[in-house]
Amino acid sequence: MAVRAARPAGPRDLPALVALEARAFPGEAWSEAQVRDLLARPDVVALVVEDGQAVVAAALGWAAGGVSELLRIAVDPASRRRGQGGRLLSAFAAACHAAGAEELWLEVRPDNHAALALYRARGLSMTGRRPRYYADGADALLLGCPLPLAGLSA
Numbered sequence: 001m002a003v004r005a006a007r008p009a010g011p012r013d014l015p016a017l018v019a020l021e022a023r024a025f026p027g028e029a030w031s032e033a034q035v036r037d038l039l040a041r042p043d044v045v046a047l048v049v050e051d052g053q054a055v056v057a058a059a060l061g062w063a064a065g066g067v068s069e070l071l072r073i074a075v076d077p078a079s080r081r082r083g084q085g086g087r088l089l090s091a092f093a094a095a096c097h098a099a100g101a102e103e104l105w106l107e108v109r110p111d112n113h114a115a116l117a118l119y120r121a122r123g124l125s126m127t128g129r130r131p132r133y134y135a136d137g138a139d140a141l142l143l144g145c146p147l148p149l150a151g152l153s154a
């Protein structure tokens, strides 16, 4: 699959987003209610990437009060390591900046090496650590960066 551009997600994308959650986050996928609630927020920033009729990647978060947070980013397992995640992250950052955010934050598990490498490659750096943040007792690493992202296109 070629690397594709993202488009804003809406309520009609709910089933595809829930299905992608199940494929990308086995054992810790968001429920349909969690995705629906996020899509209904007035400050939501949600992007999907389609390949034909199928949603193959998504980024979900919010932007408000001059800041933004990436809550979920997922690329279908069959479509990884082709640059789609990086392009989607840049598009998400650009959408947050367009919504008035001057900073982007996120949390990530220290053992999520793919996500950490992706975030660092796109200019995010570690700003802190939340002890025992996850249900299994793992810490969360806090990463952030100013917006717009420097020198990387969406």
Ligand SMILES: CC(C)(COP(=O)(O)OP(=O)(O)OC[C@H]1O[C@@H](n2cnc3c(N)ncnc32)[C@H](O)[C@@H]1OP(=O)(O)O)[C@@H](O)C(=O)NCCC(=O)NCCS
Residues within 6 Å of the ligand: 024, 025, 071, 072, 073, 074, 075, 076, 079, 080, 081, 082, 083, 084, 085, 086, 087, 108, 112, 113, 114, 115, 117, 118, 119, 121
């Ligand atoms: C993290 C994720 C979104 C990356 O998507 P992707 O499309 O594979 O990412 P890209 O192809 O754009 O990779 C960009 C860079 O990230 C790094 N990277 C991505 N996957 C990696 C891996 N498995 N191991 C090491 N580095 C990796 C590399 O630096 C890569 O650049 P390169 O391919 O030129 O070396 C994808 O692995 C995923 O969906 N994971 C499951 C969900 C998840 O954990 N999301 C993050 C927490 S919300």
